[in-house]
Amino acid sequence: MQENVQKEEGGVSLLEILRLLLSKIKILILVVLVAGLAGGSFALYTSWNDLHFGTSVEFYVNPEKPKATNGNGASQFGVYGAYGRHVMDNMVKLLESESFTEQLLLDGKTLPKLKFVAGETTPLGEVLGSGTSWAWVKEPSQVERDAAPQDKVWAYDELENALKEAEIARGLANQNVGKLEQYTLSLTDLTKTFNSMSLLMADEWLALHLNNKLANASFNQEEYDDKVATLTETSPEYNDFKKLISLYDKMTATEAQIESVQADIKDLNEVFFQRADDLEKVALDLWRATPGYKSVLKNYSKAVSYSYLETNADIDDANNLARSFIYVKIAVVGEQNQPFAEEVHRRVKDIVPEFVKNNMTVPTDYEGTNCERITRTDEIHRTNPNHRTTQVIKYGLLFGAAALVIAAVVIIIVDKSDKRLRDTEVITKKFNVPILGIVPSIDELNEESHTRKVAATKAPKNTNQEAK
Amino acid sequence: MGLFTKLTAKISSHAHAQRANRASKKHKKHSHRAEYLLSKDTPFDVTEAFRNLKASLSVSVPKKEHGVSIMVTSAYPEDGKTTVTTNLALMFAQSDAKVILVDADIRKGRIAKYFKRKSSPGLSDCLSGQNSLDDVIHHSHINENLSYITCGTHSPRPYELLESEEMKKLIQELCQRFDYVIIDTPPVLLISDALALAPSTDGGVLVCRHQVSYISDIERAINTLNFAKVNLLGIVVNDYKAPKVSAYGGYKKYYYYNSYGYGYGSTNPEDTDTAEETPATPENATEEQN
Numbered sequence: 001m002q003e004n005v006q007k008e009e010g011g012v013s014l015l016e017i018l019r020l021l022l023s024k025i026k027i028l029i030l031v032v033l034v035a036g037l038a039g040g041s042f043a044l045y046t047s048w049n050d051l052h053f054g055t056s057v058e059f060y061v062n063p064e065k066p067k068a069t070n071g072n073g074a075s076q077f078g079v080y081g082a083y084g085r086h087v088m089d090n091m092v093k094l095l096e097s098e099s100f101t102e103q104l105l106l107d108g109k110t111l112p113k114l115k116f117v118a119g120e121t122t123p124l125g126e127v128l129g130s131g132t133s134w135a136w137v138k139e140p141s142q143v144e145r146d147a148a149p150q151d152k153v154w155a156y157d158e159l160e161n162a163l164k165e166a167e168i169a170r171g172l173a174n175q176n177v178g179k180l181e182q183y184t185l186s187l188t189d190l191t192k193t194f195n196s197m198s199l200l201m202a203d204e205w206l207a208l209h210l211n212n213k214l215a216n217a218s219f220n221q222e223e224y225d226d227k228v229a230t231l232t233e234t235s236p237e238y239n240d241f242k243k244l245i246s247l248y249d250k251m252t253a254t255e256a257q258i259e260s261v262q263a264d265i266k267d268l269n270e271v272f273f274q275r276a277d278d279l280e281k282v283a284l285d286l287w288r289a290t291p292g293y294k295s296v297l298k299n300y301s302k303a304v305s306y307s308y309l310e311t312n313a314d315i316d317d318a319n320n321l322a323r324s325f326i327y328v329k330i331a332v333v334g335e336q337n338q339p340f341a342e343e344v345h346r347r348v349k350d351i352v353p354e355f356v357k358n359n360m361t362v363p364t365d366y367e368g369t370n371c372e373r374i375t376r377t378d379e380i381h382r383t384n385p386n387h388r389t390t391q392v393i394k395y396g397l398l399f400g401a402a403a404l405v406i407a408a409v410v411i412i413i414v415d416k417s418d419k420r421l422r423d424t425e426v427i428t429k430k431f432n433v434p435i436l437g438i439v440p441s442i443d444e445l446n447e448e449s450h451t452r453k454v455a456a457t458k459a460p461k462n463t464n465q466e467a468k
Numbered sequence: 469m470g471l472f473t474k475l476t477a478k479i480s481s482h483a484h485a486q487r488a489n490r491a492s493k494k495h496k497k498h499s500h501r502a503e504y505l506l507s508k509d510t511p512f513d514v515t516e517a518f519r520n521l522k523a524s525l526s527v528s529v530p531k532k533e534h535g536v537s538i539m540v541t542s543a544y545p546e547d548g549k550t551t552v553t554t555n556l557a558l559m560f561a562q563s564d565a566k567v568i569l570v571d572a573d574i575r576k577g578r579i580a581k582y583f584k585r586k587s588s589p590g591l592s593d594c595l596s597g598q599n600s601l602d603d604v605i606h607h608s609h610i611n612e613n614l615s616y617i618t619c620g621t622h623s624p625r626p627y628e629l630l631e632s633e634e635m636k637k638l639i640q641e642l643c644q645r646f647d648y649v650i651i652d653t654p655p656v657l658l659i660s661d662a663l664a665l666a667p668s669t670d671g672g673v674l675v676c677r678h679q680v681s682y683i684s685d686i687e688r689a690i691n692t693l694n695f696a697k698v699n700l701l702g703i704v705v706n707d708y709k710a711p712k713v714s715a716y717g718g719y720k721k722y723y724y725y726n727s728y729g730y731g732y733g734s735t736n737p738e739d740t741d742t743a744e745e746t747p748a749t750p751e752n753a754t755e756e757q758n
Binding site: 023413414416417418419420421422424426427430431433434435436437438439440441442444445446449 | 475476477479480504510511513514517518520521524525528548552673674676677678679680681682683684686687690700701702703704705706707708709710711
């Protein structure tokens with residue numbers, strides 16, 4: 001009677017797993033290659049536009065003191081010491097603040113010259129298109145206008161109106177300024193002509209008195225009138241005098257016009273210019289309230305970063321050019337933003353020194369701050385030239401490794417799930433039944449035989465050819 | 469590890485159930501399968517494997533005064549049972565033993581196709597009394613030592629026929645006349661016909677297919693045969709495919725014949741000059757006998 005079949009639990013041996021994976025090495029290699037290719041393609045696709053542009057600008061800052069000191073050793077260059085860490089910390093915080101970022105956005109002007117432009121703009125394009133101090137605000141479409149809350153629509157409309165009024169006010173002011181210039185030029189010409197004629201006039205007394213009259217200097221009217229009465233048409237000074245009087249009248253009229261325009265301009269200054277400034281302040285506040293403002297400000301903040309380096313310095317060492325450094329790093333992503341980076345770069349170079357000078361906390365016995373740019377080759381350039389290559393390699397390896405692990409796990413699971421007869425020794429071990437015989441696969445052997453026959457039929461031809 | 473075991477068991481049982489389902493469906497339909505008989509074109513490894521099988525069986529089967537009856541079965545169809553049975557009988561016949569091959573798969577016997585003959589009259593006709601034993605015994609043209617009985621006319625009661633006294637007497641009669649009675653039976657896990665022959669035979673052989681038969685099926689088949697008190701002589705692994713990398717170790721010993729194949733009568737045309745003998749294929753054996 002046969003013994004009952006005994007069941008045994010199979011284990012997972014590391015050696016078995018390694019052998020299994022080795023037997024499927026072609027599959028694993030293929031999977032790794034395909035996954036690596038996929039990873040590389042993915043990396044190339046995602047990093048194609050991931051181009052970084054930027055540069056670094058260095059400024060050195062140090063307190064200044066006039067050469068005439070109280071004897072505490074002045075350096076020949078007039079610089080003393082270096083700023084302490086807490087001062088530099090505060091300065092960097094000021095530079096990173098929203099108010100300074102807005103100054104960058106406004107290109108250092110206190111008030112923006114705003115222009116309302118219809119059409120689509122990107123947040124960066126709101127500044128890109130300027131190149132100057134203009135800020136562009138996106139006009140809402142009718143659909144956006146209809147969908148927006150009423151106060152938001154009001155804000156846009158108010159902004160538009162404020163900007164238009166400011167333009168008109170400035171236009172009027174500029175017209176009067178133009179007129180003033182014109183009158184002033186005219187008066188200048190008349191004066192020149194008058195002076196020339198005065199010098200040529202025979203009666204010097206009359207010329208002098210006319211000049212005095214023109215200049216509102218001391219003047220004897222009776223004596224003048226008596227002199228004028230003596231002149232007749234036959235008098236030799238009569239024609240010159242008449243011409244001079246004509247010029248005098250014109251000059252007087254022009255002066256009156258000038259006074260009038262100046263009065264107008266004064267009124268304009270008081271009314272329209274102030275009105276323009278007020279309106280522009282309103283426009284600025286409204287502009288700050290628009291969604292585009294925040295995003296543009298954010299773009300500037302993201303594009304620029306600040307840090308400092310404080311060197312150790314002996315404050316009383318006259319020959320030590322002790323100084324601190326402020327580093328400004330500009331970085332943008334995307335080739336389309338390279339012009340933006342260049343614009344930011346220009347503004348940083350223009351605005352930062354003045355800002356630092358005006359805002360640095362100066363010790364009491366120092367006069368002021370010196371801030372100077374020391375980098376001279378700092379054009380905007382590509383900062384990650386090998387980015388695509390590194391990303392392709394990185395993602396290719398990552399995908400390949402992940403695919404390898406997943407494939408290995410799947411292979412192991414599939415293999416362990418395969419409970420078919422693969423190891424004939426299982427029969428003897430598990431069932432205690434002898435194996436009477438193992439019949440090999442006829443199809444497999446026939447295939448191998450066929451392959452050998454084909455190779456054998458080709459070989460004699462080759463050897464015969466070689467023999468020849 | 470517990471989760472891993474559960475996962476692999478789940479996948480395995482699903483695949484196993486699908487195979488069992490396919491097997492039961494195929495057994496109902498007529499499936500077109502090739503009949504393979506050993507010939508001079510048979511690869512040496514295969515011929516030698518059957519020769520070894522014959523030798524193993526000769527040793528393991530109990531010695532008796534009269535002939536020996538061996539039933540050959542499998543767990544499920546398409547394990548190569550009929551091919552192994554037929555070629556085993558052929559191998560026995562080559563060693564000058566008188567062999568009769570009986571197709572006891574009355575439902576779907578295929579031995580008639582191997583010999584290019586109609587299946588009736590055959591075993592079922594003899595058992596039902598319609599034909600005598602001599603009417604159903606046919607002599608093979610391949611080897612004169614080999615005779616065979618086909619399955620016969622389809623019967624609605626195959627199990628009863630195989631379990632009957634007539635079958636027992638038939639086997640006894642055949643054992644008197646022949647040295648070996650090799651009986652091809654239906655798959656044991658699909659139908660119970662094979663179990664009806666258990667008391668009448670001297671031993672049983674279970675055929676399984678490499679990388680097709682499930683360990684659990686083999687286990688169940690062995691348990692079923694043991695329960696039916698079949699004298700299980702051993703297992704034949706059919707359609708064995710050597711692994712490319714020896715992941716499970718030790719299989720080369722079953723294939724060392726490859727290195728001997730060219731030295732001991734290979735069919736490879738390159739080695740015909742160095743061969744000492746040609747493999748004993750049925751055609752050669754017939755020619756020699758003639």
